[in-house]
Amino acid sequence: MTKEMREHKIETPKEKQNRHKAMEAKTVLQKIKHEFKEPPKAMDYFYNLYESVHCRHEPLHNDKIKVGTMCIQVPAEIVYALDAVPIRLCNGFYTDDEIGSDFLPSKACPLVKATVGQFASDNFSDKPDIVISPTTCDQKAKSGAIIEEMGYKLFDMEFPRTKESEESREYWRRSVRKFTKELSTDLGKKITRKKLKEAIKKVGYAQHLYHKLNVLRKNIATPILGVDMFLVTNAFFFDKIDNWIEAVDALVQECEQRVEDEFSAAHKRSPRIVYTGSPPIFPNLKVPLLIELSDAIIVADETCSSNRMFNDMVSVDEWFVNDMIDSVADRYLKGCTCPIFTKNEDRKRRIIDLVKDYKADGVVYQAFAGCQVYEMEQRSVLDAMEKEGIPIIYLESDYSPSHMGQLTTRIEAFVESLKNRRRKR
Amino acid sequence: MKKIKDFINKADIRRFRFWLQLFFFILFIYGGYFSINLGNSIPVFSCGYDKEVGGMCYFLPLQHQLARPLDVLFSVASISVLIGFVTFLVWFIVFNKAWCGYACPLGTMQDWLTGLRKKLGIRYSTYTQPQFDKLKKIKYILLAIVILAPMAVGMGLLGGEWRTAFCSICPGRMITPLFVGDVSQWSLDFSTKSAMILTTLGLVFTGLFVVGSFIKKRFFCFFCPMSAMHYIFSDAALLKLKKDGDKCTKCGDCYTVCDMQIKDIADDVKSTNILRDDCILCMKCVAACPEDDVLHVDFINYPIFKSTKGGFAKRMQMDELEKKDD
Ligand code: SF4
Ligand code: SF4
Ligand code: SF4
Ligand code: SF4
Ligand code: SF4
Numbered sequence: 001m002t003k004e005m006r007e008h009k010i011e012t013p014k015e016k017q018n019r020h021k022a023m024e025a026k027t028v029l030q031k032i033k034h035e036f037k038e039p040p041k042a043m044d045y046f047y048n049l050y051e052s053v054h055c056r057h058e059p060l061h062n063d064k065i066k067v068g069t070m071c072i073q074v075p076a077e078i079v080y081a082l083d084a085v086p087i088r089l090c091n092g093f094y095t096d097d098e099i100g101s102d103f104l105p106s107k108a109c110p111l112v113k114a115t116v117g118q119f120a121s122d123n124f125s126d127k128p129d130i131v132i133s134p135t136t137c138d139q140k141a142k143s144g145a146i147i148e149e150m151g152y153k154l155f156d157m158e159f160p161r162t163k164e165s166e167e168s169r170e171y172w173r174r175s176v177r178k179f180t181k182e183l184s185t186d187l188g189k190k191i192t193r194k195k196l197k198e199a200i201k202k203v204g205y206a207q208h209l210y211h212k213l214n215v216l217r218k219n220i221a222t223p224i225l226g227v228d229m230f231l232v233t234n235a236f237f238f239d240k241i242d243n244w245i246e247a248v249d250a251l252v253q254e255c256e257q258r259v260e261d262e263f264s265a266a267h268k269r270s271p272r273i274v275y276t277g278s279p280p281i282f283p284n285l286k287v288p289l290l291i292e293l294s295d296a297i298i299v300a301d302e303t304c305s306s307n308r309m310f311n312d313m314v315s316v317d318e319w320f321v322n323d324m325i326d327s328v329a330d331r332y333l334k335g336c337t338c339p340i341f342t343k344n345e346d347r348k349r350r351i352i353d354l355v356k357d358y359k360a361d362g363v364v365y366q367a368f369a370g371c372q373v374y375e376m377e378q379r380s381v382l383d384a385m386e387k388e389g390i391p392i393i394y395l396e397s398d399y400s401p402s403h404m405g406q407l408t409t410r411i412e413a414f415v416e417s418l419k420n421r422r423r424k425r
Numbered sequence: 426m427k428k429i430k431d432f433i434n435k436a437d438i439r440r441f442r443f444w445l446q447l448f449f450f451i452l453f454i455y456g457g458y459f460s461i462n463l464g465n466s467i468p469v470f471s472c473g474y475d476k477e478v479g480g481m482c483y484f485l486p487l488q489h490q491l492a493r494p495l496d497v498l499f500s501v502a503s504i505s506v507l508i509g510f511v512t513f514l515v516w517f518i519v520f521n522k523a524w525c526g527y528a529c530p531l532g533t534m535q536d537w538l539t540g541l542r543k544k545l546g547i548r549y550s551t552y553t554q555p556q557f558d559k560l561k562k563i564k565y566i567l568l569a570i571v572i573l574a575p576m577a578v579g580m581g582l583l584g585g586e587w588r589t590a591f592c593s594i595c596p597g598r599m600i601t602p603l604f605v606g607d608v609s610q611w612s613l614d615f616s617t618k619s620a621m622i623l624t625t626l627g628l629v630f631t632g633l634f635v636v637g638s639f640i641k642k643r644f645f646c647f648f649c650p651m652s653a654m655h656y657i658f659s660d661a662a663l664l665k666l667k668k669d670g671d672k673c674t675k676c677g678d679c680y681t682v683c684d685m686q687i688k689d690i691a692d693d694v695k696s697t698n699i700l701r702d703d704c705i706l707c708m709k710c711v712a713a714c715p716e717d718d719v720l721h722v723d724f725i726n727y728p729i730f731k732s733t734k735g736g737f738a739k740r741m742q743m744d745e746l747e748k749k750d751d
Binding site: 164166169170245312334335337350353 | 543682688744746
């Protein structure tokens with residue numbers, strides 16, 4: 001038999017799914033790599049990582065217990081302290097979105113559909129041993145049960161939907177303590193003071209590096225594109241933390257050099273954008289790509305797949321296990337600007353602050369069609385920006401490759417208006 | 426200049442605070458041995474019952490001064506009362522509540538008890554918010570006792586033993602002299618019924634003080650009438666705790682480390698002057714704030730210590746990876 005003939009054997013559904021996913025991933029990576037100015041050398045690590053994980057579907061954590069997480073509120077520090085790795089399962093693949101459509105209402109959020117879709121197809125390069133589902137938005141909370149029914153081990157982590165009160169803080173702290181206890185029993189590992197402290201410091205260091213990189217974007221000659229930043233932050237979902245740290249360390253140094261050389265990843269006149277709304281998750285970097293292909297540059301973001309994942313830090317007063325766990329709990333509740341909370345003054349203040357701090361010209365607010373919470377908050381954010389005189393555009397999108405034309409036109413028009421506005425000033 | 430600022434903002438304020446507290450402790454408790462006398466209008470509990478005190482707690486003279494008949498109290502004869510008060514104000518206005526966080530011997534003792542607990546690996550306790558809201562009012566009642574009891578004595582409404590009613594129940598009276606080897610305060614006064622009650626209360630409060638601050642950080646400061654008195658004048662102080670709410674993410678890091686459980690420090694994004702009545706201006710919150718320039722301590726509007734991302738990471742030891750030795 002020749003090689004060709006063997007390749008003609010019938011593709012299994014899994015192989016087909018993987019082929020489609022690899023195609024999605026490749027298309028996006030190609031665009032990011034080749035349609036802009038030269039990316040920093042240190043980005044190669046990330047391009048290769050995505051190629052390995054999302055195109056070739058190679059596992060990264062064979063030797064470790066994998067704890068799948070459905071939202072950012074699952075404390076990574078605690079998972080690491082228990083010798084496991086957290087893997088965020090929020091999914092950006094259209095292929096999986098289509099599979100998931102069979103399990104959820106047609107108007108459901110594509111992110112949730114894609115996540116459920118991946119579970120339905122049971123096709124993971126790093127399959128989670130246990131799934132933690134914080135009760136954030138309705139769709140996520142309810143899809144937890146659907147996933148559990150498919151036969152996965154799942155832990156519902158109770159998350160309050162108000163955050164201002166002391167009661168909710170106490171409730172969440174208890175929830176985190178319970179989670180720690182159950183996960184520790186489940187994995188047969190004891191949480192020790194030393195391990196937890198190490199984990200807090202390591203995650204803290206990763207955050208510290210992110211901040212170092214992020215503040216470089218304040219420079220008028222912004223050294224790195226928003227799409228590249230999304231790749232960097234998205235990689236934290238699944239990468240080995242030590243490797244990630246090393247890679248970002250190199251990236252920071254390179255970008256610092258770029259700042260010194262006044263090298264800009266975009267053009268001098270490119271309008272500066274703050275990105276907010278439903279999280280862009282690889283390979284669904286559609287809107288960020290459209291923005292930057294329209295000669296604007298994303299200089300900051302307020303999304304849970306990027307900035308929000310790193311922004312708030314753990315502060316500990318006394319390094320005892322209980323105090324550390326409580327401090328970790330606070331990190332994931334108090335500063336969180338997730339739209340599932342009743343009020344969201346903090347999110348508005350945050351966006352305004354980012355616009356000022358990063359000298360942005362406008363805000364792009366993107367919501368997934370079906371992501372109720374972001375859709376519902378849109379109005380109030382738009383009002384708040386208007387009051388501050390900050391231009392903002394609201395876009396609705398999904399994972400499908402169609403309808404690109406309309407999105408492109410709107411984004412280009414918005415970028416053009418920002419340019420005009422600048423010229424007038 | 427920038428370098429100096431950077432250095433200060435990244436400083437490990439814990440160590441700085443420890444040494445400063447020790448310095449003031451020696452100054453106030455043992456000052457007498459070095460013939461140091463900073464007067465008797467000191468705005469913290471450096472107890473006057475300590476024979477070697479280097480500067481006396483203002484409450485002791487205040488109570489004595491107030492215990493005069495009203496017509497004397499409000500006549501020229503009481504000019505000394507006014508002078509004492511003005512001196513108190515001057516001391517206070519310069520450093521604001523930092524007196525509590527850095528200089529008060531009774532505060533320092535509580536921190537040492539906390540240190541001891543930490544060494545023993547025992548976890549602290551906290552008040553729940555409703556408890557906290559109720560308990561914090563006690564200090565105003567105690568302040569009322571400080572002021573009204575001696576005045577009632579002056580008016581002849583109460584017996585002489587009420588002249589320094591607060592001192593009788595203040596833990597400072599029994600504990601501070603111990604440091605110079607004086608145990609004479611450790612006795613019950615059986616002369617009158619109220620004296621007996623007061624001294625018994627004193628003993629109880631002293632016990633509470635020791636046990637309380639062992640398990641709860643700055644246990645006594647929640648009830649301290651001096652702190653209540655401070656708060657009345659704190660708006661006029663030169664040293665201020667300030668906040669830029671626009672940049673605050675309400676992450677609560679400051680609140681988590683605050684010994685006084687002051688929720689406003691994180692949640693209030695409107696006030697620029699963020700000093701609350703319980704605050705001891707220890708600046709732990711500033712050190713624990715991970716956002717640039719959100720919290721800062723100003724001296725006459727000049728920021729001397731600011732929250733910074735870099736300083737936070739350094740103090741939490743998150744600015745470099747730990748060397749693995751195993
Ligand atoms: S916005 Fe909130 S609910 Fe939605 S994915 Fe992010 S963390 Fe989860
Ligand atoms: S007993 Fe208390 S109030 Fe009286 S002088 Fe001493 S420390 Fe001050
Ligand atoms: S509040 Fe605490 S530190 Fe301040 S004077 Fe009272 S006891 Fe001393
Ligand atoms: S630590 Fe800083 S940013 Fe966080 S709540 Fe406190 S003041 Fe705000
Ligand atoms: S608010 Fe800040 S300065 Fe005041 S007591 Fe709390 S931590 Fe200390």
